[in-house]
Amino acid sequence: SDGIAKVKILTLGESGVGKSSLLLRYKDDKFAGNFVTTLGVEYKQKQIQIENIPLTVQVWDTAGQERFKTITPNYYRSVDGALLVFDISELETFDKIEYWIQDLQKDADLTKVIMVLVGNKSDLEEKRKVDFQTAQKKAQEYQIEYIETSAKTNSNVDQVFEMIVRKVIDK
Ligand code: GTP
Numbered sequence: 001s002d003g004i005a006k007v008k009i010l011t012l013g014e015s016g017v018g019k020s021s022l023l024l025r026y027k028d029d030k031f032a033g034n035f036v037t038t039l040g041v042e043y044k045q046k047q048i049q050i051e052n053i054p055l056t057v058q059v060w061d062t063a064g065q066e067r068f069k070t071i072t073p074n075y076y077r078s079v080d081g082a083l084l085v086f087d088i089s090e091l092e093t094f095d096k097i098e099y100w101i102q103d104l105q106k107d108a109d110l111t112k113v114i115m116v117l118v119g120n121k122s123d124l125e126e127k128r129k130v131d132f133q134t135a136q137k138k139a140q141e142y143q144i145e146y147i148e149t150s151a152k153t154n155s156n157v158d159q160v161f162e163m164i165v166r167k168v169i170d171k
């Protein structure tokens with residue numbers, strides 16, 4: 001090992017909510033409008049510094065599609081943080097958040113995993129189906145933070161990753 005501290009983050013949520021897009025924006029500052037669904041799990045890492053301390057942020061970006069459900073739980077073990085992502089313009093993706101938390105709970109100790117609820121596609125304000133207060137209330141039920149992002153316009157993307165990494169290292 002290189003001795004640099006590592007933080008292991010997982011993305012979870014329904015297919016199409018923008019999990020891979022958030023990671024692509026964070027890692028490479030890019031956005032692609034076409035939808036390329038994730039097959040199984042994709043891995044990306046980024047070197048950052050928080051208060052002059054170098055860190056490797058390791059992100060396992062999981063597939064939202066049901067057909068990969070047997071592969072992804074292997075990655076749930078020993079994870080430090082999970083971004084629970086939904087699309088603010090698709091109510092069903094918000095309703096499925098409970099399901100993703102339960103799925104994570106089967107293979108990870110939720111008392112040890114830092115979760116953050118992420119409402120993505122905040123640029124689609126005119127198509128909004130989940131209001132901020134409703135999502136914030138859901139987050140409060142789990143005593144976690146709620147943040148809205150847009151991978152498209154690059155709103156709050158660095159902030160959501162920095163928030164979860166800080167919570168992990170401050171734990
Ligand atoms: P799976 O890999 O199938 O689980 O999907 P995913 O959650 O990784 O979704 P992905 O990042 O592939 O994005 C799905 C679609 O939503 C793509 O067409 C993206 O361009 C689009 N998208 C992602 N983020 C945003 C966003 O913030 N705003 C808008 N308007 N579109 C977005």
Ligand code: MG
Pocket residue numbers: 019020021036037038061062063064
């Ligand atoms: Mg994906």
